[in-house]
Amino acid sequence: MISLKDRNFLTLKDFTQDEILYLIDLAAYFKRLKKEHVLHDKLRGRNVALIFEKTSTRTRCSFEVAAHDLGMATTYLDPKSSQIGKKESIEDTAKVLGRMFDGIEYRGYGQEIVEALAKHSGVPVWNGLTNEYHPTQILADMLTIREHMGNLRGRTLAYMGDARYNMGNSLMIGCAKLGLNFHAVAPKKYFPGEELVSQCREWAKESGAEILLTEDVDEGTRGADAIYTDVWVSMGEPDEVWEERIEDLTPYRVTMDVMKNAASEAIFMHCLPAFHDLDTEIGKEINAKYGLTCMEVTDEVFKAYNAPLFDEAENRMHTIKAVMAATLSDDWETA
Ligand code: CP
Numbered sequence: 009m010i011s012l013k014d015r016n017f018l019t020l021k022d023f024t025q026d027e028i029l030y031l032i033d034l035a036a037y038f039k040r041l042k043k044e045h046v047l048h049d050k051l052r053g054r055n056v057a058l059i060f061e062k063t064s065t066r067t068r069c070s071f072e073v074a075a076h077d078l079g080m081a082t083t084y085l086d087p088k089s090s091q092i093g094k095k096e097s098i099e100d101t102a103k104v105l106g107r108m109f110d111g112i113e114y115r116g117y118g119q120e121i122v123e124a125l126a127k128h129s130g131v132p133v134w135n136g137l138t139n140e141y142h143p144t145q146i147l148a149d150m151l152t153i154r155e156h157m158g159n160l161r162g163r164t165l166a167y168m169g170d171a172r173y174n175m176g177n178s179l180m181i182g183c184a185k186l187g188l189n190f191h192a193v194a195p196k197k198y199f200p201g202e203e204l205v206s207q208c209r210e211w212a213k214e215s216g217a218e219i220l221l222t223e224d225v226d227e228g229t230r231g232a233d234a235i236y237t238d239v240w241v242s243m244g245e246p247d248e249v250w251e252e253r254i255e256d257l258t259p260y261r262v263t264m265d266v267m268k269n270a271a272s273e274a275i276f277m278h279c280l281p282a283f284h285d286l287d288t289e290i291g292k293e294i295n296a297k298y299g300l301t302c303m304e305v306t307d308e309v310f311k312a313y314n315a316p317l318f319d320e321a322e323n324r325m326h327t328i329k330a331v332m333a334a335t336l337s338d339d340w341e342t343a
């Protein structure tokens with residue numbers, strides 16, 4: 009039996025294939041219970057802290073709804089109203105929160121922050137996104153691919169865009185561990201770091217996956233089962249990088265031609281939020297400055313491939329629930 013009780017969830021690097029699959033199965037089980045309106049609030053009386061130093065829609069709502077469904081109460085600490093990092097060190101904060109809460113979620117900047125929280129709090133800590141990794145997102149992505157394709161092993165995921173940041177890194181790890189081929193399709197300078205690539209190649213050898221880093225869109229996306237992209241400029245990056253990113257990454261936008269080059273049943277994936285039209289403030293600003301009407305994905309692709317995309321967003325909640333449940337208790341069945 010797999011038990012993840014008392015473990016942190018900081019990066020998928022720390023988890024075996026079986027452990028990751030266990031979390032995905034547990035999420036699918038919770039999803040069934042939720043759809044059937046079966047209560048699963050065994051963690052009544054527990055409390056979790058949700059620290060967000062960057063903004064969020066999906067991740068925050070997922071943690072809050074999931075905690076509530078499990079019977080737990082949440083305390084939300086927003087980017088401005090706590091002492092964290094400004095008046096109080098991460099170590100001291102961790103020690104205080106660890107006395108009050110059964111688990112702590114952190115979204116923010118460097119991975120070392122979430123690691124310090126884990127080291128000093130004495131309770132499970134969950135990474136809700138750092139600059140380097142976004143591991144809860146990958147669980148949702150894998151559950152979505154499995155729901156749409158029936159399996160994971162042997163599938164190919166092509167990631168287009170800035171592949172050296174949290175999403176590219178985490179997808180490469182998740183694919184390598186679970187046996188999906190991972191293609192990073194980007195200009196060379198946006199390839200994931202060499203050290204992580206060679207670590208992932210080791211895992212890929214065991215799982216039977218292949219990792220391809222290519223600048224060639226045709227080669228990288230040909231026959232792929234999932235075409236994945238993310239924003240070109242991530243939270244916390246300075247506005248000055250927009251111009252360079254637009255120039256570098258426009259050839260790597262997901263268009264209908266890209267989708268046609270993929271497998272006939274391919275799905276389009278995006279962690280969201282996405283810039284596919286002018287209905288956002290940033291979309292309008294970029295349009296005024298650079299004349300673009302979309303960025304990483306065309307509106308046509310976004311609308312044509314809408315269904316899996318919003319399953320992916322919904323699955324954030326079920327998978328985050330699985331992470332909290334499994335690390336706080338081992339009293340779960342997945343059947
Ligand atoms: N995908 C994701 O993490 O979305 P939010 O930034 O809205 O949480």
Ligand code: NVA
Pocket residue numbers: 137173174175238239241242243279280281
């Ligand atoms: N790379 C993006 C992911 C958002 C879910 C960011 O860090 O802003």
